[in-house]
Amino acid sequence: MANIASKEKIAQRRYDILQAAIEVFSSKGYHSAGVADIANALGIGHGTIYRYYKNKRDIFxxxxxxxxxxxxxxxxxxxxxxxxxxxxxxxxxxxxAHMMRIFQQDPRLARIAFYEAMSIDEEARASVDHFIAVFAQFTAHYMKNGVDKGFLRANMNQSMAAQLITAMIMEAVKKIATGKDNEADIQQWKSEIIHFVIGGLSAG
Amino acid sequence: MANIASKEKIAQRRYDILQAAIEVFSSKGYHSAGVADIANALGIGHGTIYRYYKNKRDIFxxxxxxxxxxxxxxxxxxxxxxxxxxxxxxxxxxxxAHMMRIFQQDPRLARIAFYEAMSIDEEARASVDHFIAVFAQFTAHYMKNGVDKGFLRANMNQSMAAQLITAMIMEAVKKIATGKDNEADIQQWKSEIIHFVIGGLSAG
Amino acid sequence: MANIASKEKIAQRRYDILQAAIEVFSSKGYHSAGVADIANALGIGHGTIYRYYKNKRDIFxxxxxxxxxxxxxxxxxxxxxxxxxxxxxxxxxxxxAHMMRIFQQDPRLARIAFYEAMSIDEEARASVDHFIAVFAQFTAHYMKNGVDKGFLRANMNQSMAAQLITAMIMEAVKKIATGKDNEADIQQWKSEIIHFVIGGLSAG
Amino acid sequence: MANIASKEKIAQRRYDILQAAIEVFSSKGYHSAGVADIANALGIGHGTIYRYYKNKRDIFxxxxxxxxxxxxxxxxxxxxxxxxxxxxxxxxxxxxAHMMRIFQQDPRLARIAFYEAMSIDEEARASVDHFIAVFAQFTAHYMKNGVDKGFLRANMNQSMAAQLITAMIMEAVKKIATGKDNEADIQQWKSEIIHFVIGGLSAG
DNA sequence: GATGAATGAGCCTTCATTCAT
DNA sequence: GATGAATGAAGGCTCATTCAT
Known part of the structure; x- marks a missing residue:
């Protein structure tokens, strides 16, 4: 039981550190932010952080x-x-909508994923790139399905089209996270993307 | 005459340093790269760099x-x-095509503009963001023209549409810079973008 | 309690660093001395110094x-x-006597206050100059009192006389700090100054 | 002839550099001043300086x-x-009067001799100290003469008294160089010093 | 478990000096 | 003779990480 309580406490601490780190990394940037900044934000000693994460990079x-x-x-x-x-x-x-909601709820994540992660090291960048690629692959898969079923036009480069759609969604996500777009704006972003995709892809 | 020669030499050195810096910044990243790395790449003393640029940030x-x-x-x-x-x-x-060509010629610039610049400081990020915004404004302007003349549909959010087009172009640019896309691929990227834009925007 | 002990330790460290810095600055001079020299003198890492003082100048x-x-x-x-x-x-x-004792106890301070401080920057110099001025003002005040009460002659420039007395005291201080003057010498320095002052200032 | 003219030119250049250096060293301080500052003040290349002086220290x-x-x-x-x-x-x-005149004519020298020289290195300090000592020895010599001839009191430490007189003169010199003392002030400084010395030393 | 004192690798930057032109 | 481009030693400072308490 004590163990369970302990595990919960540990999980809570890890979570708290993560939240503080999100705040610190997104406001100062990964490189300018210090481990001490994160600890300060939590009111704990900075040595403590290392009991929960191997190092600064690990937190990120x-x-x-x-x-x-x-x-x-x-x-x-x-x-x-x-x-x-x-x-x-x-x-x-x-x-x-789902994607936009994630970043509307916590806009700081946009800077972390799309800006900071790209300039830390090869691994971090690869990690994001890989996700984007997988996301695009899903999209490509949906499109292949549409082509197969005939409701999407056949003469397209499915991979590229998927990547462009992904880019549009990510762009809207960034704008929503960065700006002060409200619910109506989000509807419009979706609407504009749909126009491009449906208009650009539909068969005949 | 000596002055002219000197000015040319200075310009050449500044250019050489810039090229070396592009290589170093794009391969190691701005933060991991040292001024000494740039100097080493050129086979010159690192003090020399400071005769041509105020500091590391100035080079970037x-x-x-x-x-x-x-x-x-x-x-x-x-x-x-x-x-x-x-x-x-x-x-x-x-x-x-023009935009892609720039990065096809020197793909390292993509990492610098789209990744590194975003994580150095507010100023660098603002600098890129401002460019993107201006670019999108031009695009929006072209679209307003199309709407006015009736060959583009009126029911669109011109600003958002322009930003999405911009995002697609930039995405293609990054992919071309990152990947090993050849001339044929570039044609395809253009083609896919055109499909989205024309299909998604055209009137009737 | 732990806090008190900690505060004492911190105070001790600050004191130790100060002592080491006095030694280093007075022997090599402020400009030639490095923060690393101070750390070496204490057998600690130079980074540690910065936990106790903002920078080299702050130590001084x-x-x-x-x-x-x-x-x-x-x-x-x-x-x-x-x-x-x-x-x-x-x-x-x-x-x-009091003034001489200070520098007899730690002769290194003379170099720091009278030599090094004068060549670091405007602020340091002003700091010493201000002290000297205040000291001279006290002296002038004592003299005005003597003139008012009639035991010092009236026809003097009190400010200048005070500055000259101050200069004599400081000169003796420097000599005592620099040389190997013993207690007897100190008595003589005092005696000579008294002769000048009393002989030069007494009424009638 | 050409040689003579050349020698004159060289002497002139050395002199010009010295004057510029006095200005630069006295305004920025020896350590903060750069060789380039001196050259800039003269409108010559800083490499040229090294044709006339071995190094920065040599100029000083x-x-x-x-x-x-x-x-x-x-x-x-x-x-x-x-x-x-x-x-x-x-x-x-x-x-x-003579001593004060020197520094009244060029007050910048005061900072150089009394402040900067003391913090450059042992040699520079020794150089000034030696001069002061010699000056004080002359003064002591004058006093021994006075004692021998009976117009100065015998019970004094001639060396210390001489050093104190020297200190007073140097103090007045510094004040005159630093402040904006006019001719009348100079008279007063002399007068006050005389009062101390004659009052403090005269026999009977 | 928490803490924060200690550490030193590492980096930017300055500037006196040299020397080819 | 004059120049200023090039150099690299030198040093201040930061901060991620470790570890004794």
């Missing part, structure tokens, strides 16, 4: 992993295929 | 400024308006 | 402030006025 | 040597002995 990893897992959920919750253009449109809307 | 600024100027040329060389959907399509193609 | 400031405070005590412990030439003579003796 | 040496020589003149022009208290008083006045 944890943030990133958690965020990427959250983002991965977006596609994993989707049915692997749709049966009509309208179905696909709705799926696209759900995915975009 | 120069790289960024040069690159953004090059990118700004892309839209500044374009006519401010087009008269038909086909004209617009061609303009879009030119812009995308 | 602390030494100087401490010394000037000690010197300020000399006059602040004196009664503001005396009633006879003999009283005044005795006061002068006390002041000179 | 030259300034100091020149100044000390000038100061040495003050006592060397004096008769080795005087025959009455009044003669001695007049000699003292001449010496003080």
């Amino acid at each position: 990893n944890a943030i990133l992993a958690e965020l990427l897992a959250q983002m991965a959920d977006v596609v994993q919750q989707e049915p692997p295929s749709t049966d009509s253009l309208d179905d696909y449109r709705q799926q696209l809307e759900r995915i975009a | 600024n120069a790289i960024l400024a040069e690159l953004l100027a090059q990118m700004a040329d892309v839209v500044q060389q374009e006519p401010p308006s087009t008269d038909s959907l086909d004209d617009y399509r061609q303009q879009l193609e030119r812009i995308a | 400031n602390a030494i100087l402030a401490e010394l000037l405070a000690q010197m300020a005590d000399v006059v602040q412990q004196e009664p503001p006025s005396t009633d006879s030439l003999d009283d005044y003579r005795q006061q002068l003796e006390r002041i000179a | 040496n030259a300034i100091l040597a020149e100044l000390l020589a000038q100061m040495a003149d003050v006592v060397q022009q004096e008769p080795p002995s005087t025959d009455s208290l009044d003669d001695y008083r007049q000699q003292l006045e001449r010496i003080a």
Whole structure:
């Protein structure tokens, strides 16, 4: 029992550190932020941090992993295929909405994933790139399904198209995280993306 | 005469340092790269660097400024308006091609502009963001023209649409810089973007 | 309790660093001395120094402030006025003796206050100059009292006379700190100063 | 002939550099001043300086040597002995006046001799100290003469008294150089010093 | 378990000096 | 003779990480 309580406490501490680190990394940037800044934000000794994370880099990893897992959920919750253009449109809307919601809830994550992670080291960048690639692969998969079923046009480079759609979604995500876009704006971002995708991809 | 020769030499040295810095910054990242690395790459003393640039940050600024100027040329060389959907399509193609060419010629610049610059400090990030915003404004302007002339649909958020187009172009640019895409791939990227834009925006 | 012990330790460390810095600054000079020299003298890492003082200059400031405070005590412990030439003579003796004792105990301080401080920057110099000025003002004040009470001659420039007395005391101080003067020498220095002052200032 | 002209030119250049160095060293301080600052002040290349002086330290040496020589003149022009208290008083006045004039003409020298020189290295400090000692020895010599001839009291430490007189003169010199004392002030400084010395030393 | 004192690798930057032109 | 480009020693300072308490 004590063990369980202890485990919960540990988990809580790890979580608290992560939250503080998100705040610190997103406001000062990974390189300018010090481990001591994170500890200060929590009112704990900075040595304590090292009892929960191997090092500064490890904290960032944890943030990133958690965020990427959250983002991965977006596609994993989707049915692997749709049966009509309208179905696909709705799926696209759900995915975009879901993705935007993550960053609307915690806009600081956008800076961490899209800016800081890209300049720490090869591994961090690869980690994000890999997620984006996987996301794009899902998208490509949806499109292949649409082509196979005939509701999307065949003469496209599915991979590239998927990457462009992904880029549009990510762009909207960044803008929503960065700016002060409200719910109506989010609807518009989705609407504009849908226009491009449906208009650009639909068969005939 | 001596003065002219000297000025040329100085310009050459500044250029050499910039090139070495591009290599070093893009391969190790701004933060991990030292001024000494740049000097070593050139086989000169690191003190010499400071005769040509105020400090490490100043070198990065120069790289960024040069690159953004090059990118700004892309839209500044374009006519401010087009008269038909086909004209617009061609303009879009030119812009995308031009932009991709810059990074195809020196792919290292992509990492510098899109990754490193975002994590150095507020100023560097703002500098890139501002360029992107201006670029998107040009795009928005082209679209307003199309709406006014009736060859683009009126029911769009011009600003958002412009930003999404910009995001697609930048995405293609990054991919071309990062990957080993050849001329054919570049054609395809353009083609896919055109499909999205024309399909998604055209009237009727 | 732990806190108190900690505070004591911190105070001790600050004191140790100050002592080492006095040694290093007085033997090599402020400019030639490195923070690493101070750390080496203590057998500690140089980074440790920065936990106790903001920077090299701050260490010097602390030494100087401490010394000037000690010197300020000399006059602040004196009664503001005396009633006879003999009283005044005795006061002068006390002041000179007190001042000389400070530097006899730690001769290295003389170099720091009178030589190094003068060449670090405007602020350090002003700091010493200000102290000297205040000291001279006290002296001038004592003299005005003597003139008012009639035991010192009226036809003098009190400010200048005070500055000259101060200069004599400081000169003796420097000589005592620099040389290997013993107790007897100190008595003589005092005696000679008294001769000048009493002989030069006494009324009638 | 060409040689003579050349020698004159060289001498002129050395002199110009010295003057510029006096300005630069006295305004920024020896350590903060760069060789380039001196060259800039003259509008010449900083490499040129090294054709006239071995190094930065050598320039300072030259300034100091020149100044000390000038100061040495003050006592060397004096008769080795005087025959009455009044003669001695007049000699003292001449010496003080002469010394003050040097620094009134070029107040920048005060900072160089009394402040900067003390913190460069052992040699520079020794150089100034040696001059002061020699100056004090002359003064002591004058006093021994006075004691021998009976117009100065015998019960004094001639060396210390001489050093105190020297200190007073140097103090007045510094004040005159630092402040904006006019001719009348200079007279007063002399007057106050005389009062101390004559009052403090005269026999009976 | 928590703490924060200690550490030193590492990096930017300055500037006196040299020397090829 | 004059120049200023090049150099690299030198040093101040930061901060991630360790570990004794």
